Amino acid sequence: MSEKARVLIIDDDPDFVDGIRGVLEAAGYQVDAVYNPKAGFEALKRRPPDLLLLDILMGRGAEGVMLARKMRKDPQLSQIPTLIITGLREQIAFLFPGQAVHPHILAVDELMEKPVDPQLLLDRVKALLDAAARRRVAG
Amino acid sequence: MSAGARVLIIDDEEIVLDVCREILEGDNYTVATAPDGAQGLSLAEEFGPDVVFVDLKMPGLSGFEVLERLRTRDPSIVPIVITGYATLASAVEAMQKGAYDFVPKPFTPEEFRLITRRALEKRRLVRETIALRREQEMLRENFAAIVAHELKAPLAAVQQNLLLLTVELADRLTDAQKERLARLRSRLDDLLKMIDTWLRAISADLGKIRERFLPTDVAGVIAKAVETVQPYAARKDIEITQALPPSLPAVHGDEGTLGEALTNVLSNAVKYSYAGGKVGVSARVDDERILIAVTDAGVGIAPDELPYIFGDFYRGRAGVTGEAGAGLGLAVTRRIVEAHGGTITAESMPGKGSTFVITLPVRRAAEAARDRPEAQNRPVAPLGGAV
Incomplete structure (x- = not known):
């Protein structure tokens, strides 16, 4: 990873985004943020990031889930490593019954609960980026 | 709610229909009439009455059947039976089956008005109760989601920034200051967890999971x-x-x-x-x-x-x-x-x-x-x- 990896955050809470952005920027990532699902989708299409941080409970209901569904239908966007961050507590895995272990809203994703421990966040981000890099080499 | 209230009268005696219509229309009610049960029921469908008067003794569909079908379709409609002296016993039976009141024939205009007003008052109460109950259910069902978003989101944002500050200020704070920051985080953490648990206890009707x-x-x-x-x-x-x-x-x-x-x-x-x-x-x-x-x-x-x-x-x-x-x-x-x-x-x-x-x-x-x-x-x- 010689180039700075680009991380896009889509979350409707600017204060929360600031808290995350600082952690990621301090670790050397280039961070962009968009504060609603619609603009988020446009930003994704315009320039797909190396990694997406997505709040799935934006706005009224789960607009982020809708965004994730739209991403899954798009062959290019569905491959973006995505870290889903949500205010729901850890039982979120159980909101998607019948699936083996993990909801996997997207092909490549990982779940975390708000607020996120900074080190845990960096660990997950790095793991997802490394896995994506390995896939690229293999592919 | 008397002005504009909708009253449906089902009776096979034309004279009764005419008299009732005359009494109520003078008081600004909207009145519809039907000469038998079948027509009355289909009229009720499009007319949307607040109160329905049903004669118990009619050819064709009986008053009892009309009552029952009215109630299954819209339990908030207030049904009243019209009955002659000879069928007072059936009036009692009708009330046991859900009629709100009965009008014995013959009746004076004042009696009829009084019963109608009482019925409309009942209708208002029934509708208020239904609306209240629906509101309570909505609130209960959505309580978890509302609180989760409105209460937890700001706390999570505060906590996230505290976590960031902890990292950013790591080499500038004294140990005592770090310790204070850690206590702030821990108190917030407890609060977030407590909200989760309380939400769970309040919103989950575990009896229903079966x-x-x-x-x-x-x-x-x-x-x-x-x-x-x-x-x-x-x-x-x-x-x-x-x-x-x-x-x-x-x-x-x-x-x-x-x-x-x-x-x-x-x-x-x-x-x-x-x-x-x-x-x-x-x-x-x-x-x-x-x-x-x-x-x-x-x-x-x-x-x-x-x-x-x-x-x-x-x-x-x-x-x-x-x-x-x-x-x-x-x-x-x-x-x-x-x-x-x-x-x-x-x-x-x-x-x-x-x-x-x-x-x-x-x-x-x-x-x-x-x-x-x-x-x-x-x-x-x-x-x-x-x-």
Whole structure:
């Protein structure tokens, strides 16, 4: 990873985004943020990031889930490593019954609960980026 | 609500219809009439009456039948029977079947007006009650979501920034200042956890989960719960080991809440374990029951506390790192397990660790248990006076 990896955050809470952005920027990532699902989708299409941080409970209901569904239908966007961050507590895995272990809203994703421990966040981000890099080499 | 109120009158005597119409239209009501039950019912459909007067003795569809069909279609319509002296007994019967009042023939205009006004007042009350009840249900159903978003989101944002400040100021703060920052974070953490637990206790009607019971794969539930707790275990360098038979029979249950129950027990095991310790999950089948055991080698529970740990608002003495909860986790867990016809028990040695065992009936036995109402009603009492 010689180039700075680009991380896009889509979350409707600017204060929360600031808290995350600082952690990621301090670790050397280039961070962009968009504060609603619609603009988020446009930003994704315009320039797909190396990694997406997505709040799935934006706005009224789960607009982020809708965004994730739209991403899954798009062959290019569905491959973006995505870290889903949500205010729901850890039982979120159980909101998607019948699936083996993990909801996997997207092909490549990982779940975390708000607020996120900074080190845990960096660990997950790095793991997802490394896995994506390995896939690229293999592919 | 008298002005514009809609009144439907069903009677085979034209003179009655005319007289009633005349009385009510003078008072600004909107009136519709029908000469028999069948026409009355189809008129009620499009007219949308507030009050319906039905003659009990009509050719064709009887007044009783009309009453019954009106009520099944819209229980908020106020039905009143019109009856001659000879059928007073049937008027009483009609009221027993749900008519709100009766008008004995012959009647004076004033009597008729009075009964109509009373009926409309009743209609207003019925509609208010229905609206109130609907509002309460909406609030109850959406309470968790509303509070989760409105209350938790700002707290999470504050916490996230505290976490960032901790990192950013790491080499500029004194130890005392760092310690203060850590306490702020820990208080916020407690608050966030408490909201989660309270939400759970308030919003979940555990009595209702039986309605959506399905054949549920226990191994899958265990796997999900372990995966959920894994990150927290990893942070404390705790290994979660699993000893499961190659296959487990299904239980009749609800995957979501069962998973939550198991997650609660597992995260307790992690919480009360020493760093670097082990937590074990095992399962076996014994006599139509599945036994799931979660064992830790942590701080343990004192014998005098053990009988109370599944009660509401019991709070264990602080965990290894001083963690504390709202004292509802195990109470909710117990309710979930009991709603599944199962049991949860705990054994513990202070300083040595604890073992929690959840027992669930395998599917066939569980389905049979559904036919025993006393087994259903007992376990899932609402939180004792708390909400």
